[in-house]
Every structure is written in C-alpha cells, then in structure tokens.
Amino acid sequence: xxxxxxxxxxxxxxxxxxxxxxxxxxxxxxxxxxxxxxxxxxxxxxxxxxxxxxxxxxxxxxxxxxxxxxxxxxxxxxxxxxxxxxxxxxxxxxxxxxxxxxxxxxxxxxxxxxxxxxxxxxxxxxxxxxxxxxxxxxxxxxxxxxxxxxxxxxxxxxxxxxxxxxxxxxxxxxxxxxxxxxxxxxxxxxxxxxxxxxxxxxxxxxxxxxxxxxxxxxxxxxxxxxxxxxxxxxxxxxxxxxxxxxxxxxxxxxxxxxxxxxxxxxxxxxxxxxxxxxxxxxxxxxxxxxxxxxxxxxxxxxxxxxxxxxxxxxxxxxxxxxxxxxxxxxxxxxxxxxxxxxxxxxxxxxxxxxxxxxxxxxxxxxxxxxxxxxxxxxxxxxxxxxxxxxx
Numbered sequence: 001x002x003x004x005x006x007x008x009x010x011x012x013x014x015x016x017x018x019x020x021x022x023x024x025x026x027x028x029x030x031x032x033x034x035x036x037x038x039x040x041x042x043x044x045x046x047x048x049x050x051x052x053x054x055x056x057x058x059x060x061x062x063x064x065x066x067x068x069x070x071x072x073x074x075x076x077x078x079x080x081x082x083x084x085x086x087x088x089x090x091x092x093x094x095x096x097x098x099x100x101x102x103x104x105x106x107x108x109x110x111x112x113x114x115x116x117x118x119x120x121x122x123x124x125x126x127x128x129x130x131x132x133x134x135x136x137x138x139x140x141x142x143x144x145x146x147x148x149x150x151x152x153x154x155x156x157x158x159x160x161x162x163x164x165x166x167x168x169x170x171x172x173x174x175x176x177x178x179x180x181x182x183x184x185x186x187x188x189x190x191x192x193x194x195x196x197x198x199x200x201x202x203x204x205x206x207x208x209x210x211x212x213x214x215x216x217x218x219x220x221x222x223x224x225x226x227x228x229x230x231x232x233x234x235x236x237x238x239x240x241x242x243x244x245x246x247x248x249x250x251x252x253x254x255x256x257x258x259x260x261x262x263x264x265x266x267x268x269x270x271x272x273x274x275x276x277x278x279x280x281x282x283x284x285x286x287x288x289x290x291x292x293x294x295x296x297x298x299x300x301x302x303x304x305x306x307x308x309x310x311x312x313x314x315x316x317x318x319x320x321x322x323x324x325x326x327x328x329x330x331x332x333x334x335x336x337x338x339x340x341x342x343x344x345x346x347x348x349x350x351x352x353x354x355x356x357x358x359x360x361x362x363x364x365x366x367x368x369x370x371x372x373x374x375x376x377x378x379x380x381x382x383x384x385x386x387x388x389x390x391x
Contacts, residue, residue: 036134036337037110039328044084045336047071047324048104049317050114050124054091063116064089066311067138070350071113073305074321082328083321090115094123101127101135109133111336113320116313118144125149134336136320136356138313145360150341152316152354154364156188156267159288160195162366163236163265166286166380172233172263173201178223178248179238180211188238188267196236204230209248216247224255227262240268241276249281259284270371272312277374288366290315291352291382298350319349323356345386352382 039045049071051064068087075083086107088100097120101112105128112128112135115121121137122144128135129148137144140153167175177192179185189206196203205226209219227235235257239245249264258281266287270276295315302310326347327340338358346355346363353365368380 036335036340037132038335039110044082045324045328046084046086046108046110047321048101048107048109048112049085049087050090050097050100050104050112050120051087052092052116052120053089054096055093057092060092063311063313066314067114067116067317069302069306070310070314070317071321073302074318074325074349078321078325078329080325080328083324085321090120090124092117092120094119097121098123098127100124101133105131105133111136111324113317114138121149121151134338134341136323136341138316138320142361147360148338150356150360151362152319153313153362154290154351154366155361156191157194158362158364159267159366160188160191160236161198162195162288163267163286163368164192164195164199164201166368167234167236167263167265168196168199168201173199174204174231174233175201175265176205176207176223176227176230176232176235177203177238178207178209178235178252180244181208181215182211184240185211185238192236192238192267204232209244211244213247216244216251220248220251220255224252224257227257232262234263234265236265236267238267241270241272245270245282246276246279249279249285251281253281271369271376277371277376282371283373285371286379287369287371289369290350291365291367291384292369292376292378294348294352295350315350319347319351319354322349323347353384353386355386 049068051067052060053064071085075085088104090097090100097115101124104112112124112133114137115124116138118139118141121135121139125135125148135149137149137151138153139151140155142155145151175196177189179189193203207223207226209215239248264285266285269289270282270285270287276282298315299310342356342358346353351364355363357363365383367378367382369376370379
C-alpha cells in the first residue's frame with residue numbers, strides 16, 4: 001500500500017504540469033473555410049511538418065525526431081515521389097509556430113502537418129487560414145478544432161463514445177463518473193456524460209476528488225458509498241497513469257468498490273507505462289486503444305528502420321501522410337480541401353482507421369481492452385472500416 005501511495009505522489013506531481021498545459025491550451029478555433037490549395041498533378045505536393053525542436057527540452061527533441069521519422073516512413077511506404085516533405089522547428093512556442101506556418105506557406109506548402117501542442121496549433125491555424133491552407137494538428141484538444149484546423153489526436157469524446165457504447169451493449173448501462181477536480185477531469189467528465197447519453201445509458205452519479213494524494217484518500221469512501229447507493233454497474237474514471245490512477249484505483253478497491261464488485265472503465269490508456277498493468281486496482285478494468293495489431297507492425301518497422309522505438313505520438317505524423325497519400329492516389333481531388341479531407345470512408349494509418357469530421361475533430365476505430373492477470377486482453381477488436389463503426 002505504501003508503495004502505491006509513493007508512486008501516486010510522484011505521478012500526481014508530474015501530471016500537474018500536463019494539466020496546467022491543457023488549461024492554457026483551451027483556445028478558440030482558428031477561423032477559416034478550410035478551402036485548401038490547388039494540386040498540380042505534374043508536381044509534388046509540398047507538405048510542411050511543424051515539430052517542437054529547438055525548445056531546449058530533450059523530450060521535445062526526441063518527439064521532433066520521431067515525428068520526422070514517422071512521416072518519412074509513411075512516404076516510403078506509399079512508394080511515391082509526389083510528397084515533398086519540409087520540416088520546420090517551432091520550439092514548442094505559439095509565436096514560433098505562427099511564424100513557421102507563414103514561412104512554410106511562403107515556401108509553397110499546400111498543407112501543414114502539426115504542430116503538437118494546442119496553443120501552437122491554434123496559432124499556426126490562424127496564420128494558415130488567411131492563405132486557404134489546412135492544418136492537420138497532432139493535438140487531441142477539441143477546443144482548437146474547426147475552420148481550417150483538423151486534429152489527429154485521439155479525443156476524450158472518441159474514447160468515451162467507444163467505451164460507453166460497449167458498456168451499455170454488455171449490460172452495464174448505469175454508470176458513475178469519477179473525475180479529477182482539474183481542467184482535464186472536467187473535460188473528461190463532459191465527454192463521458194455525452195458518450196453515455198449517446199449510447200443510451202444513464203449517468204447515475206458523479207464523484208470527484210481534489211487532485212492530490214490527500215484529496216483522493218479523503219474522497220474515496222464517499223465515492224464508493226455513492227456508487228453503491230446508486231446501484232452503479234460501472235465507474236468511469238478520468239484519471240490517467242501519470243496522475244491519480246495508481247492511487248484512486250487502489251483506494252476505491254480498499255473501500256469495497258473494486259473490479260470484483262463494480263466494473264472500472266478508464267478514459268485514458270492504462271497500458272502505458274507497462275508497469276501500470278501490475279497494479280491490483282486496475283485488474284479487470286476496461287480501456288480503449290488503437291488497433292494493436294497495426295500499431296505493433298508499425299513499432300517493429302520503425303525500430304528496424306531507425307534503431308529506436310517510436311514515440312507514442314509519432315504515429316499521428318504517419319497517419320497524416322497516409323491520408324494525404326490516399327487522396328493523391330485516388331486522383332479524385334484537385335485540392336486538399338475540407339471536402340476531400342472529410343471523406344466518409346476515412347483513411348487507414350498505423351493507429352487503425354480514422355476519419356476527419358467537418359468540425360475539425362476525428363473519429364478513430366478503437367479496440368476495447370481489459371487488464372487480466374497483469375496482461376492486456378482485447379475483448380472487442382477495433383473495426384477495420386466505418387461501415388459498422390459505433391454499432
């Protein structure tokens with residue numbers, strides 16, 4: 001128990017930085033029609049890739065390198081010379097992202113991939129909107145989506161819809177939401193409530209805790225009692241592995257609300273880092289993840305090509321190139337406009353199937369997994385086409 005608390009204390013401290021970044025990132029979408037620029041069938045399409053290199057942070061340099069490698073791997077897999085990839089460093093700063101987006105368009109960029117962080121993407125989108133250029137950002141923040149900005153990251157809404165639909169179809173329609181008292185927790189709560197409603201289930205109760213070790217310890221008995229009093233079939237948690245999940249899952253279990261009694265569902269990935277799979281409080285829990293078969297193939301090929309494992313976000317750069325390449329191969333479009341990018345059939349990348357929506361958000365075909373005996377077991381595979389997605 002003490003080891004769980006020690007790990008949770010460290011995790012909560014690390015996660016506070018990420019939460020602060022998310023709170024700052026809630027910007028308005030960039031205005032713009034997403035008209036797209038014309039494509040000359042006899043010339044390569046110029047694609048600008050905006051990466052966070054130059055910030056002075058080793059983590060940003062690793063991410064930047066991984067995004068570049070993934071994009072180049074995608075171009076190689078496409079077997080085409082029709083994509084002219086040009087890389088621009090933003091240092092992870094909005095002002096720099098805006099300047100680099102402008103420079104890239106001046107250099108002939110017809111579409112922009114990236115940047116990573118929400119404020120950066122918002123700034124780049126604003127710069128590109130006036131020039132009729134679309135931005136495929138690596139963010140998962142829906143607040144910046146819209147106009148000429150499309151987000152590629154897996155959103156809370158996408159995950160909540162997938163898991164709520166699975167829960168309701170499998171006899172667990174009465175759901176309690178348990179969230180952190182911070183920006184990420186509030187966004188997650190909203191996504192879960194909307195997902196449960198769309199799935200035909202009911203949110204029977206909502207519980208929360210202050211985002212601290214003492215906050216979790218003090219709130220757990222009340223949360224457990226509320227779940228029992230409302231006959232909740234499942235508890236849907238917003239906590240992530242870098243934050244409160246190690247502690248909150250264990251303390252709820254200690255208060256009689258463990259996976260043997262009530263189904264735990266996670267809004268975030270519970271398999272990263274792998275050590276999380278050994279926590280007693282997450283055994284039996286459900287979470288969603290991209291198509292693991294396709295992603296494993298990507299990891300193997302990336303490792304062989306570049307001698308190191310890919311960054312978890314890097315697959316989004318591959319997916320962006322895959323979408324552009326698919327449109328070029330179809331030969332049905334003369335512009336990379338909103339209509340082309342939001343085609344109903346979607347695209348296939350290393351994270352599985354995905355499609356972009358007219359509101360700038362995305363839908364991804366996700367698998368549902370369960371943690372059993374410290375292992376990840378797929379209990380509902382990711383769809384391979386959108387014909388039956390969400391059914």
